[in-house]
Amino acid sequence: MRQSGTVGFWRWRRNPLKRRSDVVEAWVVLVVAVLLVIGLPLAGVLAGLRVDNELQRQREERQRTTAVLAEDASAWQAGRYVRFQATVRWTGSDGKEHTAKADVGPDSRAGSTTRIWTDGKGELTGAPATETEAASASALAGLLTMGGTGAVVLGARWVVQLGIDRHRAVAWEQEWARVGPQWGKRLT
Template sequence: MARTPPTRVRWWRWRRNPLKRPADIVEAWLVLLLWLSAVAAAALAGVLAGVMSAEHLERQRTERQRVSAVLLEDAEPRSSSRVGTAPVWVGVRWTGPEGAPRTDRTRVEPGTRAGTRIMVWTDPQGRLTARPLSPSTGMLQATATGVLAATVAVAVVLGAAPAGRCLLDRRRMRQWEEEWRQADLRWGGKTF
């Protein structure tokens, strides 16, 4: 026996149907609204997050500055137990923006001697901070932030769909139950 391939009915939510209820029409509009909202939210969240991230990274590049610092202690020498050439933490001293000496700890190559001058990065208050990201790395991070924000926005908007469908299904079940009761009364109480 030959099988008939299933036919797909396009735009079935929008076709006329005598069995369609008002809740079905609401659901059709809700689905359309959710998809349009998801696209708009993704675009808006992605662009805003990307722009804000790029501005933050640009601000870091302009505010952070390199200053000369002096090692206060010898860095641990290379050891066979240490993997590769991982930097080690040592104390350093530098001059802050107000002219006062400051101290903190930073990472340097193993075996670096006390008194060695190194360059460190400071923020506008003169505190040690990480090196700002390069423009290409910053652009990559801003793009990744935008994509992540867009994904979260879509997930939040489309996450509301099951809640809306659940409410509509409850309404449909109540209507169906009421219609069966009325049918039962017309048929002489034989359906329940």
């Protein structure tokens, strides 16, 4: 008589025909299930928090600065888009004067001012991510991490399963070589 409720856990029941490879396979299935159910969400959340913390740090560190154009804006072709750049000068938070190429408006002339973003060292940088951009980037990082981690876990399980199946095939072949010839004899 079969007990209900044990069908899904057949690998864990006592059975005289259970092989060592069945026990190994049962443990592999259990570990993979735990990793998929607990590990994937945890990895996704941790990756999202890491990205969010980095973007928050950038928002806190970067600041708007006024810079003076050292030259007139010149057109710069970037694929289908035209950008206007000019050399600009500004004084960083460290008190040193900095010079770099920055994107400016098309009618910008030498001597006029423009607003740029600088980092904690006073170097030219891009604008920090907005709250919405940071939330989107964090969510995307979490999802990609979950997908990548899931692929690694399932790929590792597949490789282990191949090894288990090869081991079983060798064991079957050895057992058949031992028992098979006896089947051809008639019992009288």
